[in-house]
Amino acid sequence: MTQIAFLGTGVMGVGMAKRLIAAGHNLSVFNRTVEKTRPLVEQGARLAMTPRQAAEGADVVFAMVGDDEASEHVWMGALDGALAADLEPGAIVVECSTLSHDWVIKLSAAVQEAGHTYIDCPVTGYPHMAANGELTLFVGANDPDLERARRFLDPLCIEIIHFGPIGNGTAYKLVVNLMGSVQNAGAAEGLLIAEKAGLDWNTVGYALSKGAAASPQVIQNSKRMIAGGHEDNVEFSGKWRLKDTLYGLRLAEKVGHEARFGIVAGKIYHMLVESGHGDENETKVVDVLRNNS
Numbered sequence: 001m002t003q004i005a006f007l008g009t010g011v012m013g014v015g016m017a018k019r020l021i022a023a024g025h026n027l028s029v030f031n032r033t034v035e036k037t038r039p040l041v042e043q044g045a046r047l048a049m050t051p052r053q054a055a056e057g058a059d060v061v062f063a064m065v066g067d068d069e070a071s072e073h074v075w076m077g078a079l080d081g082a083l084a085a086d087l088e089p090g091a092i093v094v095e096c097s098t099l100s101h102d103w104v105i106k107l108s109a110a111v112q113e114a115g116h117t118y119i120d121c122p123v124t125g126y127p128h129m130a131a132n133g134e135l136t137l138f139v140g141a142n143d144p145d146l147e148r149a150r151r152f153l154d155p156l157c158i159e160i161i162h163f164g165p166i167g168n169g170t171a172y173k174l175v176v177n178l179m180g181s182v183q184n185a186g187a188a189e190g191l192l193i194a195e196k197a198g199l200d201w202n203t204v205g206y207a208l209s210k211g212a213a214a215s216p217q218v219i220q221n222s223k224r225m226i227a228g229g230h231e232d233n234v235e236f237s238g239k240w241r242l243k244d245t246l247y248g249l250r251l252a253e254k255v256g257h258e259a260r261f262g263i264v265a266g267k268i269y270h271m272l273v274e275s276g277h278g279d280e281n282e283t284k285v286v287d288v289l290r291n292n293s
Contacts, residue, residue, distance in 0.1 A: 101167060
């Protein structure tokens with residue numbers, strides 16, 4: 001039976017790890033906040049106290065963490081990083097986190113130098129989609145490596161979109177998340193203009209759901225902006241939206257493009273985080289814009 005390590009069991013990782021357990025794999029799990037591993041341990045996963053301990057003897061290692069710093073810690077920690085473990089020869093490393101492009105290239109080189117296979121595999125979807133195996137995976141890997149990894153990826157998703165070599169999956173994820181940042185900020189601005197024009201917000205939200213202009217994300221987030229309660233059931237926090245925006249802007253700069261709308265969105269999410277609402281849902285941006293208009 002395949003031995004899998006899963007590093008990072010937050011709101012997305014816990015659902016993904018449950019899917020791998022349900023698919024019949026042995027799992028070792030690590031999370032900095034041990035309490036978040038409890039649902040997995042109750043389903044038979046083995047709790048590890050360090051990434052290295054989780055990865056010992058693993059055939060496959062997944063990671064789903066918040067940012068470059070957390071990724072570097074779980075993989076490259078000198079004493080307790082997963083790459084310091086005695087992995088099975090040619091183990092498959094699947095990094096599902098949304099990371100900067102530069103870090104993915106650096107990390108993948110270290111993994112390959114150690115004799116293992118790297119799958120660049122950021123995901124899109126919400127926590128309930130992770131729990132139901134309904135994610136979409138944006139993969140950067142060569143064809144043979146992807147085929148080796150596919151049976152471990154399939155339980156997580158409804159579709160795998162292959163963008164080419166390592167780094168391309170992350171590049172697309174950063175592009176689409178930067179677009180999402182602009183859309184979300186634009187939705188908040190539009191709702192506030194509608195409010196000042198005397199339009200009923202519920203009617204506006206309904207009309208958005210019926211029109212062609214709004215993406216599924218705008219429709220969903222507009223409903224939350226209208227309803228309020230941004231501190232409850234946080235699906236994507238303001239601080240992670242800011243992080244993704246900044247990583248996207250860094251990629252734009254790297255490829256020589258001035259992301260004008262993205263720069264404005266970054267300033268708006270910086271305002272959200274600086275005002276003390278970084279742990280609330282990203283939709284809190286509508287209140288921050290209202291209070292600073």
